[in-house]
Amino acid sequence: MRGLPGSGTHIVLRGIDGAGRLARGAGRGVGLARRLGVAGGAQGRLEARVLGELCRDVDVIYANTIVATGPLLRVPPRLPAVLHLHEMGSSLRWLADGLADEAGLSSERYLEAVFGRVEAVVVPSEAVAADVAVLYPKAAPLLHTVPEILPSRPPGGDLPSARHELGIRDGTPLVVACGTVGWRKGTDLFLAVAAALRDTEAHFLWVGVPWAAAPGAPRRRAQLEFEWDVARSGLGRRVTAVPEVDDPTRYFVGADVLLLPSREDPYPIVALEAGAAGCPIVCFDSCGSAVWVRAGAGLVVPHLDLAGMAQAVRRLIDDEGLRGSLGDTARRLSHQSDVQLVGPRLLDLLDGARRGGLTGGSEGAAQP
Numbered sequence: 001m002r003g004l005p006g007s008g009t010h011i012v013l014r015g016i017d018g019a020g021r022l023a024r025g026a027g028r029g030v031g032l033a034r035r036l037g038v039a040g041g042a043q044g045r046l047e048a049r050v051l052g053e054l055c056r057d058v059d060v061i062y063a064n065t066i067v068a069t070g071p072l073l074r075v076p077p078r079l080p081a082v083l084h085l086h087e088m089g090s091s092l093r094w095l096a097d098g099l100a101d102e103a104g105l106s107s108e109r110y111l112e113a114v115f116g117r118v119e120a121v122v123v124p125s126e127a128v129a130a131d132v133a134v135l136y137p138k139a140a141p142l143l144h145t146v147p148e149i150l151p152s153r154p155p156g157g158d159l160p161s162a163r164h165e166l167g168i169r170d171g172t173p174l175v176v177a178c179g180t181v182g183w184r185k186g187t188d189l190f191l192a193v194a195a196a197l198r199d200t201e202a203h204f205l206w207v208g209v210p211w212a213a214a215p216g217a218p219r220r221r222a223q224l225e226f227e228w229d230v231a232r233s234g235l236g237r238r239v240t241a242v243p244e245v246d247d248p249t250r251y252f253v254g255a256d257v258l259l260l261p262s263r264e265d266p267y268p269i270v271a272l273e274a275g276a277a278g279c280p281i282v283c284f285d286s287c288g289s290a291v292w293v294r295a296g297a298g299l300v301v302p303h304l305d306l307a308g309m310a311q312a313v314r315r316l317i318d319d320e321g322l323r324g325s326l327g328d329t330a331r332r333l334s335h336q337s338d339v340q341l342v343g344p345r346l347l348d349l350l351d352g353a354r355r356g357g358l359t360g361g362s363e364g365a366a367q368p
Contacts, residue, residue: 055079060354066095069114070102077117080353084122084346086148088131088288089264091184096135108136115139119353122346124148124267125288146345147292150272150337162254166205166240173202173317176255176279178248178270179262181209181222186261189306191229193259194239196310202238202317205255207248209241252277256323257316258298261309262287271297275334280326282312297330 055061061081063072072081087095093107100110115121121142123129133140168174175194179185187206194204209226210219230239242251248270252258258274260283267288271281281298283290284305294300299315301308316323352358 060350062350063118066092066099069117070099073103073113073117080356081118082120082122082350082353083114083118085128085132086124086266088128088266091264092131092135111136112138115142118142119356119358120144120349122146122349126291127286127288128266144349146349147337147342148267148269148272149339149342150276150334151269152339162250166203166242168203168205168240173200173257174205174255175202175257175259175313175317176205176207176251176274177259177261178207178251178274179268180244181206181219181226184262184264186263187222187226188229189261189263189304189309190259191226191233191235191239192306193261193310193313194235195233196306197314198238200314200317202256202313204235204239204259205251206239206241207251208244210243249273249277252279255279257282257313259309259313260284260287260289263304265289272334272337275330278327278331280316280323280330282309282316284309292333293330295329295333296326297333298326 055075058079061072061075061079063069063081063083064086066083066085066087069083072083075081085092096111097107100107103110103113105113115136115138119142121132121139122144123132124145124147126145129143129145132143163170163172163174177185177187177190181187185208190204190206194202206226210223226241230236230241252270252274255274255277256279258271258279258281260268260271260281262268262284263286265283265287271283271289271293274281275297281289281293283293283298283300284303285300286303287293287300290300299312301312316326349358
């Protein structure tokens with residue numbers, strides 16, 4: 001909650017390190033997302049002591065992501081809690097199933113315990129809210145939709161710097177995607193769109209392909225799969241990949257389109273970052289960002305409609321006026337996700353949970 005001076009709320013970040021010791025301070029704290037060791041005997045006593053220290057002088061608990069619910073269920077029930085979910089679809093179900101198995105419960109019983117433990121569930125988009133309601137209908141009254149926060153970053157590099165680094169000529173249409181390589185983010189769909197647009201001059205860039213991952217690691221496999229598809233598709237001169245970076249802004253500044261081919265994505269922050277750079281967005285209607293992209297920040301196509309997605313990209317790279325208009329709207333809408341606007345909504349929910357005065361229902365559409 002940096003960036004909210006004078007909010008009147010004192011926030012302490014506490015967590016558990018890998019050895020079960022209490023970690024303090026923003027640099028070392030890991031929230032409640034790091035699961036504790038197996039309870040029982042001395043380990044159980046250590047866990048109880050550490051959890052007691054973790055919760056000392058705390059008024060309300062903010063559990064960030066579904067992974068945090070494991071430790072949350074072992075926190076004294078006297079403390080109110082708010083759960084912030086950033087997962088949807090298969091990822092939410094897979095993680096919940098794993099946590100339930102660790103707890104020795106069925107998935108239904110685990111979700112019943114989780115949603116019975118919290119005063120509110122924050123979700124970043126109506127797409128996630130709908131997904132949670134299907135997964136566990138009794139959670140619906142707890143849901144509050146609050147969009148993700150646009151990261152505060154310094155201005156990105158100028159247009160020539162990112163392009164020249166990549167060896168892409170000025171004037172060549174640049175289509176950028178960003179994220180972890182794999183099924184969920186739709187890396188294969190990104191390459192399929194690139195293949196469908198061979199007849200254009202567009203260059204395609206993926207930011208986030210892991211170079212030099214350890215042999216045998218999943219990230220290494222993702223890298224090899226990406227390289228294989230690029231080579232076998234004959235796209236080697238049309239597709240570039242760079243490793244993940246802390247701040248991808250300069251790639252968005254130099255891009256004509258942000259392509260979001262994600263199969264499931266609750267509310268990708270890269271869409272906000274690209275929008276802030278004036279870059280229009282193309283995504284599926286299943287994406288959590290679809291509501292505000294459809295409001296004028298870009299173009300939305302049906303889920304897995306690759307022909308439609310390729311046509312949407314083609315429209316943008318061919319129509320400078322449309323591209324500029326959507327980019328201007330994307331810039332305006334993305335800045336409505338500034339921490340100064342979104343942060344107080346989260347603080348109000350935490351304060352309401354602390355006071356026991358929360359009412360159910362959504363906080364409004366998840367759009368800037």
